[in-house]
Each structure stands twice: as structure tokens, then as C-alpha cells.
Amino acid sequence: MKNKHIMTGLLLLGLTLVAGFFSGREFLSLRRNDEIFPGSGLTARKRLSDYFPALKDTAGDTEVFIFDSAAQGGNLLILGGTHPNEPAGFMTAILLAETIRAARGKAVIIPWANASGFTHSDPQEGSPQRFFIETPTGRRWFRLGSRVTNPVHQWPDPTIYTNPMGQKLAGIEARNLNRAYPGKATGNLTEKVAFAIMALIRKEGIDLGIDLHESAPEYPVINAIVFHENASELAAIAQMELQAEGFEFRLEASPPNLRGLTHREWGDAAGIKAVLLETPNASHGRLKGRPTVSLIVDGKDKYYERASRLGRLFVPYGPEGIPLKLRVARHLAGVQAILASLHELEPDETIELANIPSPAEVQSKGIGLFLHPALK
Ligand SMILES: [Zn+2]
Numbered sequence: 001m002k003n004k005h006i007m008t009g010l011l012l013l014g015l016t017l018v019a020g021f022f023s024g025r026e027f028l029s030l031r032r033n034d035e036i037f038p039g040s041g042l043t044a045r046k047r048l049s050d051y052f053p054a055l056k057d058t059a060g061d062t063e064v065f066i067f068d069s070a071a072q073g074g075n076l077l078i079l080g081g082t083h084p085n086e087p088a089g090f091m092t093a094i095l096l097a098e099t100i101r102a103a104r105g106k107a108v109i110i111p112w113a114n115a116s117g118f119t120h121s122d123p124q125e126g127s128p129q130r131f132f133i134e135t136p137t138g139r140r141w142f143r144l145g146s147r148v149t150n151p152v153h154q155w156p157d158p159t160i161y162t163n164p165m166g167q168k169l170a171g172i173e174a175r176n177l178n179r180a181y182p183g184k185a186t187g188n189l190t191e192k193v194a195f196a197i198m199a200l201i202r203k204e205g206i207d208l209g210i211d212l213h214e215s216a217p218e219y220p221v222i223n224a225i226v227f228h229e230n231a232s233e234l235a236a237i238a239q240m241e242l243q244a245e246g247f248e249f250r251l252e253a254s255p256p257n258l259r260g261l262t263h264r265e266w267g268d269a270a271g272i273k274a275v276l277l278e279t280p281n282a283s284h285g286r287l288k289g290r291p292t293v294s295l296i297v298d299g300k301d302k303y304y305e306r307a308s309r310l311g312r313l314f315v316p317y318g319p320e321g322i323p324l325k326l327r328v329a330r331h332l333a334g335v336q337a338i339l340a341s342l343h344e345l346e347p348d349e350t351i352e353l354a355n356i357p358s359p360a361e362v363q364s365k366g367i368g369l370f371l372h373p374a375l376k
Contacts, residue, residue: 030129031119034142036063036094036111037372041101041355043068048110051203052196054185059153060193062115064200065097066108067353073105074207074342074349077200077272078335080110082177082211082262084117084145085284087131087296088327089212091142091367095328095357096335098372105351108204113211114177114193116153118145127283131293133324133367138374144296147284148175154189164191165259178211181265201270207349208234208342211262211276212331216285217304217313217322221278225334226252228267228274235275237341238334245359247333249277273342277334279327280315287312299323329363332356 038045044066049056051064080093093111100107112118121127121144132139151157157171164184173179175190183195201209208231215222227235235251242249254263254274266274282288282301289295289303300321308317315322336356343350357370 026129027120030121030143030145033112033115033118036065036097038065038097039099039101039355041067041099042097043102048193048196048200051199052185052192055192055196058189058192059116059119059150060114060189060196062110062112062193064108064110066106066204067100067102068106069102069104069352071102071104072348074346074351075106075205076108076339076351076353077204077206077209078107078109079113079197079209079211079262081112081118081145082114083147083213084112084114084143085122085127085147086212086214086281087142087144087283088214088279088281088324088331091133091324092212092328092331092335094142095332095362095367095370096353099355099357099370101354103352103354105349106204107351107353108200108206110197110200113197114145114149114190116149116189116193117147117175117177118143120146120150120152122146125291127291128293128296131296133297133371135368135371135373137376140368140371140374148172149177149190151175163260164194165265167259169260178213178262179260181260181262182269198266198270201266201272206270206272207346208273208338208351209262209266209275210335210338211266211274213276213278214281214284214327215278216287217280217282217315217317218285218287218307220314221252222250222280222314223248223330224250224252224278225338226254226263226276226278228254228263230267230271231273231275234273234338234341234345237344238337241337241340242333245333245337247330247359249330249334275338277331279330280317280322281327282317282322297324299327325366326363328367329359332362333359
């Protein structure tokens with residue numbers, strides 16, 4: 001009898017070890033970086049630590065892609081992956097890095113702004129760790145991370161987090177890159193990343209910064225251009241342009257009392273025109289059903305459909321869903337409209353990017369046709 005209990009115990013222990021081995025291996029695989037294949041327009045490939053050496057060899061360091069035309073013009077910063085669970089943001093940044101060439105001015109692209117956030121996923125959410133995009137030669141896989149920095153890299157959270165601008169927030173926000181600006185050289189890892197991005201803005205002489213996000217369909221700031229007051233005219237003209245192209249965007253002024261965000265501190269601390277774009281992503285909303293790769297890529301969810309019928313959402317959500325290709329198309333259209341608007345308002349700061357995939361084609365044919373094809 002006693003032996004039987006020991007055997008059961010050993011068997012359970014063995015099964016736990018096997019399960020732990022496989023789930024541990026899966027979890028650790030998130031630390032392998034995705035690869036980007038920049039086009040021939042790339043003029044320099046740097047790392048964030050080149051602007052703030054204390055970041056070197058930390059989980060906060062990340063890749064920086066520079067496309068410099070050498071022709072007089074303005075300087076643009078595009079950020080994806082401030083929130084690694086908002087795929088349209090970083091996929092747009094990756095798509096741009098793999099396609100564009102600067103014809104005037106300079107573009108600096110950081111696709112994985114919070115690199116640490118890509119190395120884990122949110123506990124108890126059941127989110128897939130990766131999703132794929134079909135390319136002509138096969139699938140390309142991309143990591144999906146968490147909204148915040150990995151606690152393995154920054155721990156513990158304070159009970160109340162006071163950010164570099166003195167705003168008091170819930171403890172977990174200590175790991176939210178979009179609350180950490182203008183950063184702190186001696187701060188936590190997330191604040192150091194924000195500090196490095198501010199250093200890059202100054203070193204590269206950035207005039208315009210665009211931070212690419214997504215939000216849940218039940219969140220009021222959605223399909224939106226959030227703008228710093230430095231960029232109010234810029235955003236208003238861009239909105240009209242977008243409307244003419246059939247993309248509805250609402251304008252949201254950056255609230256002056258909400259501190260630590262890109263659209264506030266980039267403008268206040270570095271004086272640049274700062275905007276943030278939001279598209280609707282069901283896969284990180286609270287009302288979603290099962291989070292799957294298909295929900296991320298196809299964006300169909302019957303619970304969101306139902307919520308939309310009940311009038312609970314801030315965007316229309318039909319049975320066709322809101323696919324990633326549409327969300328990326330919206331971001332691309334947003335970037336183009338903002339650049340056109342900049343050209344109109346500040347001709348000296350014109351930034352001309354060639355080869356940006358057309359939003360209409362991305363929307364109809366998908367992202368995979370424009371990305372670097374999957375390696376065999
Ligand atoms: Zn976000």
C-alpha cells in the first residue's frame with residue numbers, strides 16, 4: 001500500500017518535471033529575437049545603447065534602423081513595440097524598416113521599443129506567444145509580448161509608482177514604457193529605456209515622433225491620433241487627408257496632466273512634434289473570447305461582434321472583424337498623412353519616404369506580400 005503511494009508520487013513528480021521542461025523551454029524561447037531584413041534603403045543599423053551606454057548588455061537594449069537620404073529635410077522617429085501586445089504597432093514599424101528608402105530627410109525606426117516586454121507574455125491571459133504572417137515563400141513568425149517589461153528584468157513593482165514626472169500610478173505601471181518618459185539615467189530598466197530614447201531624439205535631431213499603438217475596441221481613445229499641442233495643426237490636417245482617403249480617425253489632444261507618455265514628454269522635454277496612433281485590437285481587449293493566432297491576425301471575435309451590436313464599443317465591429325492587415329494599413333496611412341501634413345506646414349522639415357507599401361494594397365492583399373519573404 002505504502003509503495004503504491006510512493007509510486008503515484010514519483011509518477012506525478014515525473015509528469016510535473018516533464019510539463020515544466022516543455023513549458024520552460026517554450027517560455028525561454030521568447031528571448032530569441034525575431035529577425036528584421038531591412039531593404040537597401042538602410043543607411044545605418046544601431047542599438048539603443050549607442051545613445052545611452054548603460055543600456056548595453058541589458059534586456060532593454062534594442063535595434064535601431066536608420067534611413068538617411070543625406071538630402072536636406074526633417075528627421076522622423078517611428079516607434080513600434082512600446083506595448084509588445086499591440087501587434088499592428090510593431091508590425092507597421094517592421095514593414096517600414098523592410099521596405100522604405102529615404103528620399104528626403106531621415107527616418108529612424110525602433111520596432112521593439114520595449115524589448116524586455118517581448119520576452120514574456122501576460123500571466124493568466126492564455127495569449128499565444130507568436131503569430132504568423134503568410135509570405136510568398138511561407139510563414140514568418142513574430143513574437144507577441146506583454147504590455148509591460150518582464151518582471152525577470154525589473155522586480156519588484158512598488159505599491160505605488162511615482163514616475164519621472166512625479167505622477168503617482170499603480171505599481172505595475174513602473175514597467176510601462178509609455179509612463180516612463182522622459183526617463184531617468186539612474187532609474188529602473190524601463191526608465192532607462194525611455195531615457196535612451198530621449199537621448200536618441202536629441203542626438204538624431206528628431207523633429208517629429210510617431211508612436212504606434214493599438215487599443216481595445218471598448219476603449220474610447222481608438223482609431224485616433226493623439227497629439228501634443230506642438231502637433232495640433234499637423235494632426236488636424238492629417239485627419240482631413242485621412243478622411244478623404246476613407247480612413248476615419250478621431251483627434252485626441254494629449255491631456256497636459258497625464259505625465260510620462262510619449263505624446264506628452266517628447267513634446268515637453270525635447271520640443272518635437274509628437275503624435276501617437278491607435279488602431280482597434282480585439283486580442284488585448286477584455287471582452288474577447290479565446291485569444292488565438294487567428295484573433296490577432298484575422299481580428300474576428302463573436303463577443304466583440306455582440307458588444308458592438310449592444311452599442312458598447314467605440315468602433316464598428318462586424319462579423320468581418322478588424323484584421324491586422326487593416327490595422328497596419330491604417331497606421332501606414334496615418335504615417336503618410338502626417339508626413340504630407342508636415343510638408344505642408346514646415347517645408348524645411350519635409351521627410352520623403354519612398355517605397356512605403358500602399359495602405360489600400362496592404363488592406364486588400366495582406367502584409368505578407370510586402371514583408372521580406374520567409375527564409376527557406
Ligand atoms: Zn499601447
